[in-house]
């Protein structure tokens with residue numbers, strides 16, 4: 390049966406329907422409706438276009454759109470090279486609202502480009518030799534289905550958003566160089582580099598090296614960092630993170646943050662208040678045995694270690710002497726679990742150990758897209774590069790915050806076993822994510838390709854070290870010429886740094902200097918760039934406190950004049966600001982690393 394309006398239309402002659410439509414359109418009320426509909430459509434289109442434009446501007450990168458075609462699946466030397474060139478060119482074309490900074494970034498990119506052109510051209514020469522026999526043998530890509538991604542522990546949205554991930558190289562294909570380049574080029578061409586990132590900076594896990602990578606990536610693209618409030622060097626660790634620890638959140642002076650990477654005690658729902666929904670979360674773990682050896686030297690002055698003469702001595706008597714409620718003692722026990730926001734006080738052999746381990750692992754898997762492993766740092770960087778859709782040059786680094794050999798101690802196998810028992814929660818978390826790390830390598834990159842990319846990364850790093858560093862590698866702090874590049878020294882550790890090659894041209898010098906700038910100086914510098922007025926105010930306030938005598942931090946270490954004054958100022962401000970924080974440690978625990986100095990000689 391026809392509905393009444395349709396029946397009515399059928400019963401009308403064509404001419405009467407037309408005249409009726411004409412009458413309807415011409416009536417005042419109908420024209421008004423049509424106008425309103427047109428208006429709504431216009432507004433919707435405009436909003437969509439504006440949002441697209443804003444996204445492009447914020448990532449600082451042109452959104453590459455790509456359709457799979459034969460050219461990309463069967464590359465020749467010519468189009469591989471063109472891909473490299475266009476990827477580099479797209480970087481140099483980045484636009485920033487601050488024109489002077491844009492010019493600077495362009496020049497820096499030019500520097501990167503020259504050096505990379507040289508290094509890459511060497512690879513392309515090799516490629517040319519291989520390509521005649523191998524080019525036609527590169528197989529077509531295989532699809533990695535969402536269910537496959539989920540089984541790897543990767544959240545489905547990650548697998549779907551990142552078109553790079555749907556191309557799994559054929560690992561049986563023998564052309565190593567060619568495939569490596571196909572991958573690096575198709576990485577650029579098929580996915581969008583991620584620029585909303587949270588890195589949970591765990592302690593003594595090579596996290597300062599990763600922080601430096603993120604700082605360089607963000608700075609060169611004019612991204613916004615979620616930096617600690619009041620020019621602090623950490624996000625008020627060991628307090629559980631709160632969104633108002635970030636500069637610009639309470640004042641609403643920052644519209645959108647891209648990267649959060651300073652030390653914090655993780656609390657997902659608070660972090661999520663600051664960072665956009667599509668943010669990529671990752672962190673890094675280290676074998677708790679090596680980690681404890683490092684921590685024991687670095688945090689020698691914390692109450693838990695203070696009266697012990699060796700790590701063995703601490704481990705033998707730990708149950709008796711360890712007091713978890715004393716400030717800073719958390720460094721001595723299951724520090725990984727603590728940094729991820731869990732209760733670290735799990736007695737060895739505790740009945741609920743397995744239950745708590747499972748809960749911790751499940752929460753980490755829920756909140757983080759990727760967990761890296763410090764022992765496999767280079768492999769970790771390659772995996773990160775794939776997950777973030779970055780390039781090889783983005784993940785290049787020099788080892789930062791490393792101790793000199795003379796402050797390292799060889800551990801006996803019995804000591805290692807005691808550490809595993811004492812840090813049973815961390816040990817189990819580490820074992821789990823060490824295994825899942827290799828599953829991800831197998832499934833997302835493949836062992837063979839991983840080996841190739843790691844060797845490319847090392848090759849690039851060696852070239853950079855030869856070009857940037859005076860002594861070719863790290864030196865003791867006493868030998869560092871530029872005080873602004875001296876890493877912060879703490880506890881009984883001797884933390885090494887670098888000297889720059891004196892013959893560098895300006896652009897290369899800027900790039901090299903960023904690679905070796907320690908955490909505190911770099912954080913300071915980014916804060917000043919992001920909040921110039923606040924930074925000036927802090928300088929004034931610090932100057933107002935006379936550096937008459939040396940202050941000591943909460944672990945009893947002396948802090949030199951101006952930094953001491955600044956610390957006093959921080960303590961005061963923090964007490965005032967966070968006096969309402971409940972159920973957390975006393976405000977005196979706020980400063981883990983008192984800022985060493987303010988001098989940064991970075992350009």
Ligand SMILES: Nc1ncnc2c1ncn2[C@@H]1O[C@H](COP(=O)(O)OS(=O)(=O)O)[C@@H](OP(=O)(O)O)[C@H]1O
Nearest residue numbers: 592593594595596597598683766788789790791792
């Ligand atoms: N690339 C790379 N590969 C492997 N290991 C590395 C790397 N970079 C830094 N490190 C080692 O990490 C230790 C410092 O860690 P963090 O930077 O996280 O320390 S801190 O918590 O920020 O103070 C410190 O370990 P120890 O030397 O044992 O103390 C560094 O040597």
